[in-house]
Ligand SMILES: Nc1ncnc2c1ncn2[C@@H]1O[C@H](COP(=O)(O)OP(=O)(O)O)[C@@H](O)[C@H]1O
């Protein structure tokens with residue numbers, strides 16, 4: 001459902017942000033992308049949303065190729081994604097609820113469903129009491145939760161979240177991670193770029209993509225009996241460690 | 248479609264918000280558009296008054312064809328019938344000597360006594376031909392080619408002037424319509440562009456969320472249409488008041504000017520202004536919107 005084949009991304013200024021990446025993500029998978037600042041996490045997520053075009057290779061999302069796709073086609077795919085941008089991209093001058101609604105207005109839901117989804121999502125991120133506050137009056141942590149609510153309310157096939165807990169305290173961050181990993185049970189693919197590797201939900205199976213200077217290595221982690229550890233046997237069998245290109 | 252209907256409320260709210268965020272500039276747009284459309288209204292009114300005038304004058308356009316004395320009354324009638332079939336001839340009829348005399352009496356009115364100085368009727372019979380003034384040259388040439396016709400008297404100079412006046416008037420009319428059209432489209436599309444620029448972050452976000460161009464653009468089209476149409480209504484109101492006022496004044500002081508019927512004139516001005524402002528509102532908005540669609544590359 002998400003497939004990257006030999007993908008590279010070089011920015012106009014010559015920065016090689018992604019190097020020869022091969023990646024497959026299945027429906028309903030929970031994927032964490034970890035790595036230091038500047039390692040290419042955001043660039044990878046941007047490719048998945050058609051915000052950047054790969055300079056080499058092919059990107060396929062939900063079975064549709066994004067390479068040289070027309071704007072209309074990209075829009076159609078984006079409608080099935082719930083994005084949480086690193087810079088949030090909330091719309092100023094509006095309430096939290098209005099911001100969430102802005103993400104669903106043009107989706108093919110009934111009028112009632114749009115409103116219902118928005119309210120439920122706001123509640124789910126614990127902001128029901130701030131639903132009618134202007135975004136200007138919310139804290140950074142609250143804004144991050146509004147952005148997540150906007151993504152969830154869209155009933156997307158994929159959630160793509162770029163450092164969604166960067167400004168949250170521990171409790172709130174755990175809360176966000178719980179929400180994100182619970183989405184997996186609704187068969188939503190959840191892709192989260194984060195530094196907070198210590199917050200990974202121990203009760204979930206997930207894929208960990210480690211990024212370093214534009215290259216990735218992939219580990220699949222499975223939990224057994226509530227205790228998570230890397231099953232070395234599984235590890236050896238199922239992990240394809242990709243480390244191509246110059247480092 | 249279902250989506251469109253459920254979003255109508257949102258589109259209007261957005262349109263109001265867009266209007267408010269750039270209030271001063273939009274007020275100027277509104278006033279500018281009103282003035283331009285008022286100009287159009289006045290041009291339409293002026294055009295319909297003068298075309299009425301020209302129509303009245305054209306009805307008077309005629310040439311007189313004098314035929315040989317040898318021709319009998321019935322031959323003259325047949326000749327008139329033949330001339331009536333010429334292209335550009337409205338009708339042709341024989342005016343005999345007696346009628347020619349009577350007409351001159353009518354024209355001279357009080358001074359008709361002068362005619363009594365003649366021993367016998369000094370007037371000749373002729374064929375009076377009412378024509379379309381634009382066709383005068385061709386018609387006169389054709390008449391001269393007829394063997395029965397001795398001479399032709401035309402008021403070609405006057406007729407030529409009349410038809411060049413008509414042409415000039417319609418040229419000015421078209422020019423005004425084109426100028427108004429272009430000006431309005433420029434004003435409105437510039438306003439839309441400004442609105443798009445002011446809302447570029449929101450537009451960008453909506454695009455990243457996968458909103459279709461129509462969803463993003465509709466509020467802006469709405470703003471363009473609402474401003475143009477309301478400017479059109481204001482211009483119409485002013486124009487109608489001006490017409491009422493002028494009819495009051497001209498009607499009494501310059502009563503010889505053949506004005507069109509007041510209600511007809513008002514109907515014409517209303518029809519033109521309403522349809523033109525709706526059309527220009529849509530066109531202006533669409534031109535303005537093209538700056539959204541052009542920019543919809545994936546990296547935004
Ligand atoms: N628009 C851009 N133009 C040029 N270079 C960029 C751009 N965006 C990111 N980069 C560079 O690409 C590399 C990867 O950046 P990014 O994907 O944002 O990493 P991360 O999200 O892991 O911090 C960095 O070296 C960054 O400076």
Ligand SMILES: [Mg+2]
Nearest residue numbers: 041042086162
């Ligand atoms: Mg980043």
